[in-house]
């Protein structure tokens with residue numbers, strides 16, 4: 001589903017964040033990306049949804065070489081990849097309902113389908129009763145659940161989460177993890193960058209450790225592996 005061959009990324013300031021990554025992630029996997037601060041985890045993630053292009057090497061998503069993709073085709077790729085960020089990135093003036101509906105309006109889904117799907121994903125994250133609230137009226141965990149609902153509204157094959165529990169307390173983090181596990185159980189590939197030793201060591205999944213822009217460890221049901 002996702003293949004990287006000898007992928008490098010050097011930013012325009014000369015920093016090489018990814019320095020020769022080879023990896024294959026299959027459909028339906030749940031993968032943690034771990035490693036020290038500045039190791040290249042976010043860059044690795046941004047390369048997958050083509051927020052960044054590699055300076056060298058090849059990235060294939062579902063058989064398509066993303067570097068060769070025309071800019072106008074990028075939205076098509078992004079439809080298949082839902083992204084969740086540490087800071088939620090909800091639109092502050094829109095309601096919960098509108099934030100999720102927005103993801104479906106941009107792909108020109110028909111209004112009846114939008115209504116149905118928005119309520120379905122809000123139900124999945126347990127927030128149907130907050131549909132009319134605006135983000136400021138929600139807790140951090142609730143905002144992250146809205147962000148997840150938005151990310152999965154299009155039924156993407158891949159969900160990428162960059163430190164999704166980074167701003168949340170432990171209890172709320174477990175709720176977010178249960179939702180990500182549920183999404184994964186339904187067949188979606190989940191890739192999650194995290195600094196949470198507790199989560200990685202408790203909910204055992206494939207662990208890819210990145211240091212200085214390369215993969216130094218790749219284990220099924222691995223440990224977090226760093227002291228905190």
Ligand SMILES: Nc1ncnc2c1ncn2[C@@H]1O[C@H](COP(=O)(O)OP(=O)(O)OP(=O)(O)O)[C@@H](O)[C@H]1O
Nearest residue numbers: 011013015016017036037038039040041042043044
């Ligand atoms: N847009 C950018 N322009 C220039 N350099 C960048 C950019 N983004 C990241 N970097 C640099 O690339 C390196 C890797 O950063 P990246 O954000 O990928 O690491 P990370 O593992 O996600 O770190 P953290 O755990 O702190 O989020 C760092 O040295 C960082 O300063």
